[in-house]
Amino acid sequence: MAWLDTVLQGVLLGGLYALFATGLSLIFGVMRLVNLAHGDFSILAAFLAVVAVGTWSINPLLALVVVAPLMAALGYALQWLVLDRLLGRGMLPAVLVTFGFSVIIQNGLLELFSADSRRLNPGGIETASLALGGGLAVGWFSLLTFAVAVLLLAALHLLIGRSAIGRAFRATSDDDATAALMGIDTRRLHGLAMALSLAIVAVAGVFLGIRTTFTFSSGPDRLLFAFEAVIIGGLGSLWGTLVGGVILGVAQTVGAKLSPGWGVLTGHLVFLAVLLLRPSGLFAPSRRVDS
């Protein structure tokens, strides 16, 4: 029963990883941009939530109402002012610039908030749990995280698969020059994709900050897990990203159960195994049409 519990915790943790991964794979899909500051943006969002909670004494989950749009606006502005100039010149310029963002964010957070570790307090839900019988119990907050992850992924899936803006995302991803000839303002669309990406990662960051403590330098680990979830699941598949997150989450909790120091290592090993055996990921679509 203890093992079943471990696996269940891992599955629920996977939802959070999928949230981190989704924003990353969205912008890579739309504009082939690798955002090395993705994890740092999530931590920035968590710190913004700290400020919002401190200022208005509100629940951190409620703070998302402010933090997510703020991060979206930041994403749109950064894309419009900086990142869009780097597209079409290969991967490297964007990698370097987003690496620069990462350094700037970390040092800015260190300057403003010191190196102390923080935690967001949602007022009790983080410790409450639901007994499933047979000695099994899951935390309400873990359940909520997973539910939010699935809902957001489903919404994004619908947006990309069914809406005009989703078609425009996919057309731009295929061939941005031709998309422009169809009347799609690709610069604006790239801005929207980045805004969406950072809004999602803001949700992920705040949930992370409730789940565990974080410091100014917690971002890069998040980025690594996000990459692993995307690659395990397969690029371009939203549900694959969820499964990738779940596999990574289960690997980490099972590893940690075997020996407390093994959690992250086991995750990496599973990731490497997938990379070795199925480099395109478990659910990579060959050519996605009716997503």
Place this chain on the structure above:
Amino acid sequence: MTLLAVRELSASYGDFQALFGVSLEVAEGELVAVIGANGAGKSTLLRALAGALPAARGRVEFAGRSLEGRAAAGRVALGLVLVPEGRRIFPSLSVEENLRVGAYRGRPGPWTLARVQALFPILRERAREPGTNLSGGEQQMLAIGRGLMANPRLLLVDEISLGLAPLVVKHLYEALATIRAESTTLIVVEQDVSQVLALAQRVYCLRKGAVSLEGVPARLGRAQLAAAYFGT
């Protein structure tokens, strides 16, 4: 009424200048052919008109408005739409989705999904398949249909018959006649001269990036055309 007025247009790909002071006019409702040998600058002209390539010099007025500083996407909103060379179908979109993308920033007008599918029934039959599953000729129909979905005032069609079987080309030209009957103005670029001259009201021949001949097809002799085309 003049829909498109191009004066002394020059355009380059980097250091390579491909258009040298091209001037032309297209009246509303006309079908104008632009012919010329490979490398004469026909596709460059259309790309510059559509905003896919910046014009180095010259003026382009569309419906009385200067297009200067207006990017490709903004020109679509005005009703200037290019069906690009090589069809450029979006591979991750289905046939129907490819059509719908065409209407992303289009104007209201006679062309709807149903009308386009009636013009090219194959696009209805295979609506759910990936766009790139279609044959070359069907992809050309899809590319034209996608352009029509924006309800263009002026549709620019690049190399419509390139690499297609004669029967397919004939079918495509019948469709062009239908499109013109909807009072859509067209500029059709062709290397294969015979088909387009049967349909066009006026023709411009390009050679080495400049207009070498302009006229009404019926009044032009073969020798005159050949001289303008090949430069003998």
